[in-house]
Amino acid sequence: QVQLVESGGGLVQAGGSLTLSCTISGRMVSIVQTGWYRQVPGKQRELVASINSGGSTNYADSVKGRFTISRDNALYLQMNSLKPDDSAVYYCNVRGYPIIGSWADYWGQGTQVTVSS
Numbered sequence: 001q002v003q004l005v006e007s008g009g010g011l012v013q014a015g016g017s018l019t020l021s022c023t024i025s026g027r028m029v030s031i032v033q034t035g036w037y038r039q040v041p042g043k044q045r046e047l048v049a050s051i052n053s054g055g056s057t058n059y060a061d062s063v064k065g066r067f068t069i070s071r072d073n074a075l076y077l078q079m080n081s082l083k084p085d086d087s088a089v090y091y092c093n094v095r096g097y098p099i100i101g102s103w104a105d106y107w108g109q110g111t112q113v114t115v116s117s
Contacts, residue, residue, distance in 0.1 A: 002026035002106045004092045009111030016082050016115070022075040022092030022108055032096040036069060036077045038088035038113075045091065049077060053096075082115045089113075 008020040020036065035050030035058075049069035050058045057069055062085070068078040075092055092108035 002028060002094060002098060002104070004094060004106055004108035006090065006092045006108040006111040009090060009113045011114045011116065012082055014083055014115055014117050017078070017080045018082065018113060019079070020077040020090055020092075020111060020113075024074060024092075024094060026098075028094070028096050028098045028104075029100055030097040031094055033094075034071055034075045035093045036075070037091045037093055038086075039091070039110075040088045048090070050093075051075075079113070082113075084115045084117045087113060087115045 003025045005023045006020060008018060010018060012018055031053060033050055033052045036048040037045045038048050039045040046060065048060050048063055049067055051069050051071055059067060066081045070076045089110040089112050091110045094106045098104045
C-alpha cells in the first residue's frame with residue numbers, strides 16, 4: 001500500500017518562502033506522475049505543479065516563476081514570493097501502477113499553508 005506524508009506547511013508572511021516535502025512509502029511498479037495540488041474551502045482542488053516520469057514539469061499559471069517542483073526519493077515543492085492567495089491546504093499526489101494493469105491515484109493527508117499579508 002502506498003502512503004504519502006506531507007510536511008513543511010505553516011504560517012509565513014507575504015514574500016516569504018516555504019518548502020513542502022512529501023515522503024512516498026510503499027511499492028509501485030510504475031509511477032507515471034507526481035504532483036502538488038491545493039484546495040481552499042468552497043473551491044475545487046487545483047493542480048499547483050506536477051512532474052512526470054520523464055522529468056517534465058507543469059505549473060499552474062499563478063505559480064510559474066515562484067514555485068519549483070522536484071523529486072528524488074521524496075517529492076518537494078519550493079515556494080518563493082508567497083502571496084496571501086497561495087494560502088490553502090496542499091496535497092501530495094502520486095498516480096501510476098501499483099501492480100501491472102491496475103491504475104491508482106494516491107493522496108496525502110494535506111498540509112496547511114497560510115500566508116499573511
